[in-house]
Amino acid sequence: MNVLVIEDDPRIADFLSRGLRAEGYRxxxxxxxxxxxxxxxxxxxxxxxxxxxxxxxxxxxMLPGMGGLEICQTLRAEGIMLPILMLSALGSVxxxxxxxxxxxxxxxxxxxxxxxxxxxxxxxxxxxxxRQRSTANQLVVDDLxxxxxxxxxxxxxxxxxxxxxxxxxLELMMSAxxxxxxxxxxxxxxxGNSEDPLTNVVDVYIRRLRAKIDEGAARPLIHTVRGLGxxxxxxxxxxxx
Numbered sequence: 729m730n731v732l733v734i735e736d737d738p739r740i741a742d743f744l745s746r747g748l749r750a751e752g753y754r755x756x757x758x759x760x761x762x763x764x765x766x767x768x769x770x771x772x773x774x775x776x777x778x779x780x781x782x783x784x785x786x787x788x789x790m791l792p793g794m795g796g797l798e799i800c801q802t803l804r805a806e807g808i809m810l811p812i813l814m815l816s817a818l819g820s821v822x823x824x825x826x827x828x829x830x831x832x833x834x835x836x837x838x839x840x841x842x843x844x845x846x847x848x849x850x851x852x853x854x855x856x857x858x859r860q861r862s863t864a865n866q867l868v869v870d871d872l873x874x875x876x877x878x879x880x881x882x883x884x885x886x887x888x889x890x891x892x893x894x895x896x897x898l899e900l901m902m903s904a905x906x907x908x909x910x911x912x913x914x915x916x917x918x919x920g921n922s923e924d925p926l927t928n929v930v931d932v933y934i935r936r937l938r939a940k941i942d943e944g945a946a947r948p949l950i951h952t953v954r955g956l957g958x959x960x961x962x963x964x965x966x967x968x969x
């Protein structure tokens with residue numbers, strides 16, 4: 729199991745890193761808020777792969793550049809459901825309630841007992857596995873949701889009217905968020921190897937998907953890499969269209 733520790737206190741970060749590694753966890757440590765958010769996004773992309781491993785996130789509340797509450801809120805708004813254990817010296821009931829309401833799965837005040845932290849991580853890992861099983865038929869990128877059982881997609885709660893080929897193309901792109909897909913790979917997966925490799929059908933259907941998914945949205949999700957292909961990815965919160 730992977731653990732991402734976002735903690736700016738070097739003593740606590742080192743303590744967590746050494747202790748968790750001794751327990752068999754793979755540990756990454758980030759000390760800055762913005763870098764922690766990007767590391768969490770990357771961990772979510774890895775976890776979404778067919779053979780990807782879930783990452784548990786240990787998140788400090790007070791961080792330079794971006795606080796833990798903002799990181800948590802941003803991840804949940806983007807549909808990233810990594811299990812989050814929030815750590816903070818602020819241990820009042822109001823502080824805990826705020827963290828949990830913004831999407832944290834658990835909240836542990838400092839100072840903490842390492843055995844209790846391990847028990848909470850084990851509980852989060854079990855919940856994460858259950859969540860993974862229960863959402864295996866649902867793909868999520870930002871506010872775009874694809875229900876594989878119902879073969880239906882929606883963005884920001886609005887159901888999208890998509891054809892069978894558009895749904896197949898969307899499922900392929902959402903199954904590997906952030907990954908560059910060449911036209912050839914898309915053609916082979918959605919239309920089959922018998923399709924003429926010189927056809928422009930991929931570009932036509934990408935335009936159709938953009939018209940239904942991205943037009944009028946504040947955050948475009950389908951991106952073109954000129955000469956190489958396309959990717960489905962939510963841009964950073966501060967990035968323009």
